[in-house]
Amino acid sequence: MRCQNSMRVLENIIYDELQTGDYATFTKTLTEEQLVLFAAASSDTNPQSLALEVVKKDLLKADIGYGMWSESIISAAITNVIPGPGTIYLEQQLKFERKVDIGNTLTVKLTIKEKLERHRVIIYCEVTNQDSELVVSGEAKVIAPIEKISIEQSELPRIKII
Amino acid sequence: MRCQNSMRVLENIIYDELQTGDYATFTKTLTEEQLVLFAAASSDTNPQSLALEVVKKDLLKADIGYGMWSESIISAAITNVIPGPGTIYLEQQLKFERKVDIGNTLTVKLTIKEKLERHRVIIYCEVTNQDSELVVSGEAKVIAPIEKISIEQSELPRIKII
Numbered sequence A, B: 001m002r003c004q005n006s007m008r009v010l011e012n013i014i015y016d017e018l019q020t021g022d023y024a025t026f027t028k029t030l031t032e033e034q035l036v037l038f039a040a041a042s043s044d045t046n047p048q049s050l051a052l053e054v055v056k057k058d059l060l061k062a063d064i065g066y067g068m069w070s071e072s073i074i075s076a077a078i079t080n081v082i083p084g085p086g087t088i089y090l091e092q093q094l095k096f097e098r099k100v101d102i103g104n105t106l107t108v109k110l111t112i113k114e115k116l117e118r119h120r121v122i123i124y125c126e127v128t129n130q131d132s133e134l135v136v137s138g139e140a141k142v143i144a145p146i147e148k149i150s151i152e153q154s155e156l157p158r159i160k161i162i
Helices: A032-042 A052-061 A065-080 B032-042 B052-061 B065-080
Strands: A002-004 A007-011 A023-029 A088-096 A105-115 A120-128 A134-143 A150-153 A159-161 B002-004 B007-011 B023-029 B088-096 B105-115 B120-128 B134-143 B150-153 B159-161
Touching (some): A065 A105, A105 A134, B065 B088
Antiparallel strands (some): A002 A007, A007 A150, A023 A105, A088 B088, A120 A134, A159 B159, B007 B150
């Protein structure tokens, strides 16, 4: 992943380039805004009628940060960073070790554990918080891309919470 | 889950009430809006600079609907429906069987598979599409709530994609 002016380019790492032990990290802070967007994307609640206070109370009580959000940043890291665009997700196993709260900064570390036949790859997934405590651990099985793909992110629609 | 006027009440199912074989379903359609919200919540992209067209191209190419979004509706169903508020997520195993596209309607079916000691419960998770094809299967291990919790969803902040 490299930056050019305000344009971000996502470039994948194809199967032949991946080596056992290669790793990438991806860091993100859980904000209130993210929590609301997350609830809107995945719950059965109409995004037009989401109550921030209720979402916070409800979903933190049910440990949303714990499960859903940690899962999603692992998937985002696989999708965007390693192997990146073109990856096909086959399996994901996760163990949730510790709670996540608003304001926590999580770092996902993805390590290539094993390369298998037919472009399958096992990725070890580890999420730690700002105090280096283990939050989530697990493994993903994916089909790594075989063709190089670069994607530019440049246009600007907007999301607002009002 | 019951409805009163425009107010939704989420009520959990506590450990003692859960029985092996009990199940609940939860249905949701993947819209473009959801996809953008999802990307904003979980990627490293600033929500202020998310490009709808790019997100669609990028993330569908990387099978986002496949992985991330299917995962998140399973978590949402566990969090909101069965056992519902107060549940603590311990483990999740998923196998992605089939692609998801914008416009697809997914139904999550959660079935209580086994009640264990210390309020642990194994839940069988199955996601099917509008053609009754299996999209995702797996199991979750959770700590079921021991206290009854009801949550009202009533206030109205808004999310807009502009």
